[in-house]
Amino acid sequence: MAVVFQKTKGLTDVETHYCPGCTHGIIHRLVGEVMEELGILGKSIGVAPVGCSVLAYNYFNCDMSEAAHGRAPAVATGIKRILPDNVVFTYQGDGDLASIGTAEIVHAAHRSENITTIFVNNAIYGMTGGQMAPTTLIGQRTTTSPYGRDAATTGMPIKMSEMLAQVPGATFVERVAVNSPANVRKAKRAIKKAFEIQLEGKGFAIVEVLSTCPTNWGMNPVKALRWLEDNLMVYYPLGNFRDYQEVENA
Amino acid sequence: MAVVFQKTKGLTDVETHYCPGCTHGIIHRLVGEVMEELGILGKSIGVAPVGCSVLAYNYFNCDMSEAAHGRAPAVATGIKRILPDNVVFTYQGDGDLASIGTAEIVHAAHRSENITTIFVNNAIYGMTGGQMAPTTLIGQRTTTSPYGRDAATTGMPIKMSEMLAQVPGATFVERVAVNSPANVRKAKRAIKKAFEIQLEGKGFAIVEVLSTCPTNWGMNPVKALRWLEDNLMVYYPLGNFRDYQEVENA
Amino acid sequence: MAKGTVTFKQDLCKGCGLCVSVCPTNILAMDDKAINRKGYHPATVVDPDNCIGCANCAMMCPDLVITVERN
Amino acid sequence: MAKGTVTFKQDLCKGCGLCVSVCPTNILAMDDKAINRKGYHPATVVDPDNCIGCANCAMMCPDLVITVERN
Amino acid sequence: MLNERIILAGFGGQGIMLMGQLLTQAGMNEEKEVSWLPSYGPEMRGGTANCDVMISDKPIASPIISADATCAIVMNLPSMVKFVPEVEPGGVVLVNSSLIEETVERTDVKVYYIPCNDIANDLGNMKIANMVMLGAYIEIRRSLDPESVLQALESKLGMTKASLMDINRQAFAKGAEAAKLQM
Amino acid sequence: MLNERIILAGFGGQGIMLMGQLLTQAGMNEEKEVSWLPSYGPEMRGGTANCDVMISDKPIASPIISADATCAIVMNLPSMVKFVPEVEPGGVVLVNSSLIEETVERTDVKVYYIPCNDIANDLGNMKIANMVMLGAYIEIRRSLDPESVLQALESKLGMTKASLMDINRQAFAKGAEAAKLQM
Amino acid sequence: MSKVLMKGNEAIGAAAIAAGCKYFFGYPITPQSELPEYMSARLPKIGGVYLQAESEVAAINMVYGAAGTGKRVMTSSSSPGIALKQEGISYIAGAELPCVIVNMVRGGPGLGSIQPAQSDYNQATRGGGDGDYKLLVYAPGNIQEMVDLVQLAFDKADYYRNPVMILGDGMMGQMMEPVEFKEMPKMDLPAKDWATTGTQEKRKPNVINSLYLAAEELEQHNIHLQTKYQEMIDKEIMFEEYNMEGAELVIVAYGTTARISKAAVDLLQAQGIHVGLIRPITVWPFPYQAIKDLPESAKNILCVEMSMGQMIDDVRIGNEGQRPIHFVGRSGGMIPTPQLVIDKVKEILNGGK
Amino acid sequence: MSKVLMKGNEAIGAAAIAAGCKYFFGYPITPQSELPEYMSARLPKIGGVYLQAESEVAAINMVYGAAGTGKRVMTSSSSPGIALKQEGISYIAGAELPCVIVNMVRGGPGLGSIQPAQSDYNQATRGGGDGDYKLLVYAPGNIQEMVDLVQLAFDKADYYRNPVMILGDGMMGQMMEPVEFKEMPKMDLPAKDWATTGTQEKRKPNVINSLYLAAEELEQHNIHLQTKYQEMIDKEIMFEEYNMEGAELVIVAYGTTARISKAAVDLLQAQGIHVGLIRPITVWPFPYQAIKDLPESAKNILCVEMSMGQMIDDVRIGNEGQRPIHFVGRSGGMIPTPQLVIDKVKEILNGGK
Ligand SMILES: Cc1ncc(C[n+]2csc(CCOP(=O)(O)OP(=O)(O)O)c2C)c(N)n1
Ligand SMILES: Cc1ncc(C[n+]2csc(CCOP(=O)(O)OP(=O)(O)O)c2C)c(N)n1
Ligand code: SF4
Ligand code: SF4
Ligand code: SF4
Ligand code: SF4
Ligand code: SF4
Ligand code: SF4
Ligand SMILES: [Mg+2]
Ligand SMILES: [Mg+2]
DSSP states (O other): EEEEEEETTOOSSOOOOOOTTTTTOOOHHHHHHHHHHTTTTTGGGEEEEGGGGHHHHBSSSSSSEOTTOOOHHHHHHHHHHOOSSSSEEEEEEIIIIIIHHHHHHHHHHHHOOOOEEEEOOOBBTTTTTTBOOOOTTTTHHHHTEEEOOOOHOSSSOHHHHHEEEEEEEEEEEEEEESSHHHHHHHHHHHHHHHHHHHHHHOOOEEEEOOOOOOOHHSSSSHHHHHIIIIIIIIHOOOOEEEEEEHHHHH | OOEOOOTTTTTTTTOOOOTTOTTTTHHHHHHHHHHHTTTTTGGEEEEEEESSSHHHHHBBBSSSEOOTOOOOHHHHHHHHOOTTTTTEEEEEEEIIIIITTHHHHHHHHTTOOOOOOOOEEEEEEEEEEEEEOOOOOOOOOOOTTTOOOOOOHHOOOHHHHHHTTTTTTEEEEEEEESSHHHHHHHHHHHHHHHHHHHHHTEEEEEEEEEOOOHHTSSOHHHHHHHHIIIHHHHHOOEEEEHHHHHHHHO | OOOOOEOOOGGGGGOOOOHHHHHHTTOOOOOOOOOOTTTOOOOEEEEEGGGOOOHHHHOOOOOOOEEEOOO | OEEEEEEEEEGGGOOHHHHHOOOTTTOOOEESSSTTTTSOOOOOEEEEGGGGOOOOOHHHOTTTTEEEEEE | OOOOEEEEEEEEEEEEEHHHHHHHHHHHTTTTTEEEEOOOOOGGTEEEEEEEEEESSOOOOOOOSOOEEEEEESSSSHHHHHGGGGEEEEEEEEETTTOOOOOOOOOSSSSEEOOHHHHHHHHHGGGHHHHHHHHHHHHHHHOHHHHHHHHHHHHHHHTTTTGHHHHHHHHHHHHHHHHHOOO | OOOOOOOOEEETSHHHHHHHHHHHHHHHHOOOEEEEEESSSGGGGSSSEEEEEESSOOOSSOOOOOOEEEEEEEHHHHHHHGGGEEEEEEEEEETTTTTSSSSOOOSSSSSEEEEEHHHHHHTTTTGGGGHHHHHHHHHHHHHHHHHHHHHHHHHHHTTTTGGGHHHHHHHHHHHHHHHHHHH | OOOOEEEEEHHHHHHHHTTTEEEEEEOOOOTTTHHHHHHHHHGGGGOEEEEEEEHHHHHHHHHHHHHHHTOOOOEEOOHHHHTHHHHHHHHHHTTTEEEEEEEEEEEEEEBBBSOOOTOOOOHHHOOOOOOOOOOOEOOOOOOHHHHHHHHHHHHHHHHHOOOOOOOOEEEHHHOOOEEEOOOOOOOOOOTTTTSSOOOTTTOOEEOOOOOOOSSHHHHHHHHHHHEEEEEHHHOOEEEEESSSTOEEEEEEEOHHHHHHHHHHHHHHTTTTOEEEEEEEEEESSSOHHHHHHHOOOEEEEEESSSSSSSSSHHHHHTTTSOOOOOEEOOTOOOOOOHHHHHHHHHHHTTTTO | OEEEEHHHHHHHHHHHTTTOOEEEEEEOOOTTTHHHHHHHHGGGTTTTTEEOOSSSHHHHHHHHHHHHHOOOOOEEOOHHHEEETHHHHHHHHHHHHEEEEEEEEEEEEEEEEETHHHHHHHHHHHOOSSSSSSOOOOOSSSSSHHHHHHHHHHHHHHHHHEEEEEEEHHHHHHHHHEEOOOOOOOOOOOOOOOOOOOOOOSSOOOOOOOOOSSSSHHHHHHHHHHHHHHHHHOOOOOOESSSSTSSSEEEEOOHHHHHHHHHHHHHHHHHTOOOOEEEEEEEEEHHHHHHHOTTTTEEEEEESSSSTTHHHHHHHHHHHSOOOOEEEEEOOOOOOOHHHHHHHHHHHHHHOO
């Protein structure tokens, strides 16, 4: 009997506080697996955001720093500039990265900081109880868009990957989803690549992961995956927006 | 005899504090002329940045608000949301808009705030004595890149217009320069369009104006214009990056 | 078909049902009878013999409940 | 060629030379002799008769020194 | 003089916060001094929820219960473990015996065991276990007029959900009955 | 006891800050207590620049001159208007008469008129008008050894600009001469 | 008007609307999110604007712009979010703009916890923005008072052209109590002829600004501001005295801890121990005189806070060394019980420290 | 080492490097920009890092990350920029990270002016971040002392695992004075075994954090922090006394105004008027005891500040009502003259207010 799948050493044994079926757990696992497979657990330093994944510092089995809301890329910059031989990554939600932390992520990309960012886009502020995010879809009801998000007053949802791909320093930008086993596997490949790029010293790499928030979307976890497919994945197309080669030839 | 050119009523009679040959003065004039021509001086409210143009509140002949460094788009949002029938514009430098104020400009675009932004890119922090900006060119010496800007440690210069054009809410994005009479005229057309878009309620419009800083570039004003042409205009191509039609059809 | 074995650490399960929804052989189900120490109905293997060891379930489990082995 | 007239409010001039650099008929120059109340050598029209009223100079003047008229 | 200090606790999703709010609202309608104070925080997520309710004839100085509850309503086991010690001697504990097999060990408090979920199940709607418990509570403590509580519920349900009033009334009544049997 | 408090003022670009720094450096090299304090700000831009220099035998309590300058060096008209009142009675004013036609009205200070730009022009380099003035200042005040000032300049110029030393020396000497004529 | 049962956070929103505030710029943060949520549901219905900013920094600067138009405008946050607003608050005070800022304090420092605390007292009363500026800071003791003070706050903000802060805590934000929205007396307020609303080409441009490049002018501006602050000190100090006459010990506490202390005072009284309570309602300006003038009988002062004792400095200033000052409190989100206060009082009266 | 003539801002940079700081994260702002500029020229040459952040907010959070690696790191700014850093400073204090923060104060509030001021005293000593935290704040009186204190600051930061602030002003940043870089005594410092440097899979992960969701834990953390702050109060207070014995009036002033006051004290002495000076060198912790224990002869206290009188609160706390406290100062970027101080002293001694 060969073990096909078992818990990665990249995560600690602490049980997560995530709601049932929240795909933050899957994404954590992928990051943990990638770190284990690349053999970089001993030299990795993760930066946790403020958001549901704030407690990520208890879950990743490597050194961790808990950043202020939105500032993870700045914190990661501070670490990586001092320890260029370590592996530094941020794990951030959409409120964290696409709202309050916009300047920090844009300028980490601008400087082409040699870090890896995992951007978990669940189109809502999970931790604080389901307020609207810049990535919330039109018509989506949240506690601060109780009549459904309205483009006239709040604009069209921002597409961070598309935007960041325009920043000259962004080496690798890819959007994935964790809605199905196949896509989970693809997501892992993208995450792995994003870490490899750092290991090769090639600069800033970000993977946007479309994720669910069953609790604040107000649906059960399985339905949430369907909603992700039918709505998020339509507005936010999966794919690579920027890759190393492209940058080389630019 | 017909008057071909005379001082616009869009500017007050206060003499500017700008250095000799600084093109901030030209750009002020264009904005003033556009406001006068559109007959909107009485209902315009401008927002001045922190930067050499901080005293713009003394120069534009309309109501003005002086914003904190980088926050002009937020200030403008606060004004415009309350006074939707007034015309609200920001006038910002590259340190102000492309560095500290990145989140604010991105989210003004994201919400498609119905405001007009004049973005004066002179590739340097003028007011504080010539420090590096995110738009400073590679190799350019500034007081904080004394050995010339180095891509390896500070990344490639950020292209704000290209980036903002990717934000779904950005209705109009154009880059112009004020290096020659012909380009000044083009710049004026773009600025006029950016105000017209606001008057038509179509959302966020920004004009990036490549500008000089003879003082901190360390060259005389005429040479500075040549340097702008030979360097800034090469890295930052002029042109329209997003127009209303495009948005309509998107 | 390959033969697989899945093991569920049921005490870790939050009863989300994601594993059940992706098992190609439909051999998983929520155990409505049991309540684990977390207070959830855990997922369980109804028909272990038909497991093909594809690890789809493990791939989707957010809570590291599942181990998959294959001959 | 159209005939133009340019007027310089020399006291506003900062002596930057931009107008001089863009005049197609080369009729402008910096007045090295004069110093205006701001302390600069102002621009001046050397050969007013050849002004074509193109307003290039005014277009480039950052300091609203110039008025241009045309017949 | 009325000075009721109630802790209500259970699983998230059992309608604990609503129970507390109904008592508070009813108290207010009866022109009593009232307050409602929830626990909050991410640890609540799918976890436990609890709130403190004060109903008093005198202005409420502190809305927090600290080892001086006159009554604890515990809807699941973790809540029982956590909050029974908060009841003052001579106080009352109401236990949802459908979900809690254990009994309360303290002898200086009066304990009632109400099989809320079973009763609710019998009525065909698990969600009204909380109303069963409220019925029992009012029957035992008589701190408020039962009708005030039901009215509070009615206005909470509003027009759109008015049809649910009936089954809730039944649950309330059944709860009261169950309590009576133990009084 | 030496307690020299000098205001140096002029146009941006006239090398005012450097003049002050050279005096300060020279004072330090002579083991005097010194300080240098510039005005700064955007209003300086192409506008006026000034600095306060202290050279003293005693520790300097305050580096700011406030109406107690022992000497003012004014290189253009606005500076003269602004800073002559800051000189204490009995103090000295050095005026760059190349750019300033006006004369100082105060009678309680000693005034010297040095045509710095003219002298510099004669030497073929307008930029060294400031060294002319420094030569005059040292000649008049004798607060420092002239060689200290020239040495300070030498180390400022460094290897790359060492060739400029000669013309600066000349300027310095011419300034001293000009001063002598008025002493 | 009759009473309604409301959560503190929502009551603030309702009170603001009652005070004529139709514009709210905020950003979610526990434990105040119900306030923006309430506003997001109500304001669009009454022709107002609810806007979720991209950050607290943006929110406070939107308030700056909005307040500059002369309309009534509000923002709210909790501790770290208020920290981010410091520059903006300083600008608003410097530019003399009226607005109301709510802080529902949570445990700190840093990310801290989301439970109630009073550890932003220094931040509120001394500010973390730059320069010499002051906020008028109300610290309500219950939800009814919060509702009343929010309405007052808008008037005072307009009157003084100064930001006014409502200093609550997570408990006050989360709890429900009956509240009544009373008709407030109309204050006579100056016209907002300084607002940026467009010149209509009929007047000189108005400018909203805090920059004064000439130090002399900035000094004059500061002297002007100080005159305003002095007027606040002269006119706006509010505090409650409870059970003071003949008290052998006086508790000083505000907000939630005052409420808890009042329970302790009553319980102690029932045991025959006479303790008084001074409850500052404005924490800036602080009622120094009330502390200075404590009754002869009072031999000790006890500060009760949900912090490590930030208010003590102010009590020391008022006390001028007259009486020993003691402290009891909890921090980090813990809420003191009346019993804790009672025990401390007894310890002091029995000669303990 | 011999003396060199240096601008204050550059001297700070040189002192930091001398103290082993090779990492600087900043953002330009007048009147401190010469410090980042100096660092941008020096640090790349010695294998260090100078990084211009996108904002002050980013800069302070870079410092958070960098300090977490256990290396010595510095940031600097001026008033509004420091306001923006408040959240980050609170996080750094909460997570117990050592670093040195420089504030070259300018006139406020808001954008204010770029001229020297001392109006961030409250911000420095009471903080504008959230929660109960404290910075150790040094207020040097001249450039030499600034150089010495910067070096001390790094040691103290490491020792206490706490941010330390250097509180200067625009004048100190811009002026030049001779300075000497002395060999500082080596302090015995604890190992930084808490730093995030990678586990090498040989130890448990280290976590840098200020979040404690359980209020009980956050309270314990606060108590722990308070113990540290108490240790600072016990051990770190520094002040200078000048001409105190028999003084009939005592001036309290720090930094630039202390320097100016010293000139006034000397001039007054020459006129036979005996005035003393207490110069706090640490403004937090503040030398309360020194104020309390003024000589019998001193009948009046005079605070001299470049603010509207922010330090007065602390002097009142120390004074405990013993003596009248007077104030003279300038603000908004104006610098008081010795004569201003002299006139005020005479006015007081002649019985004026
Ligand atoms: C400065 C600051 N502002 C606001 C908050 C409150 N807050 C905590 S998490 C969060 C949003 C989280 O949303 P997201 O980043 O999308 O993460 P998710 O919970 O959805 O995974 C907010 C606004 C905070 N802690 N600090
Ligand atoms: C919060 C804050 N940070 C920094 C500054 C200092 N500052 C003033 S202007 C400026 C940069 C201006 O550069 P830019 O926006 O490019 O305008 P320019 O002067 O080049 O026109 C900076 C950093 C400030 N005033 N406030
Ligand atoms: S609130 Fe949403 S994002 Fe947060 S843990 Fe629950 S499901 Fe996941
Ligand atoms: S410093 Fe540069 S940008 Fe500023 S006014 Fe002078 S030339 Fe213009
Ligand atoms: S491994 Fe595949 S077949 Fe086996 S239980 Fe899991 S999903 Fe089903
Ligand atoms: S996916 Fe995991 S947590 Fe969810 S039901 Fe299956 S085993 Fe349980
Ligand atoms: S109008 Fe044309 S031709 Fe006449 S001076 Fe100006 S640039 Fe020259
Ligand atoms: S462009 Fe204007 S300011 Fe410049 S030299 Fe010509 S007239 Fe003078
Ligand atoms: Mg999210
Ligand atoms: Mg610029």
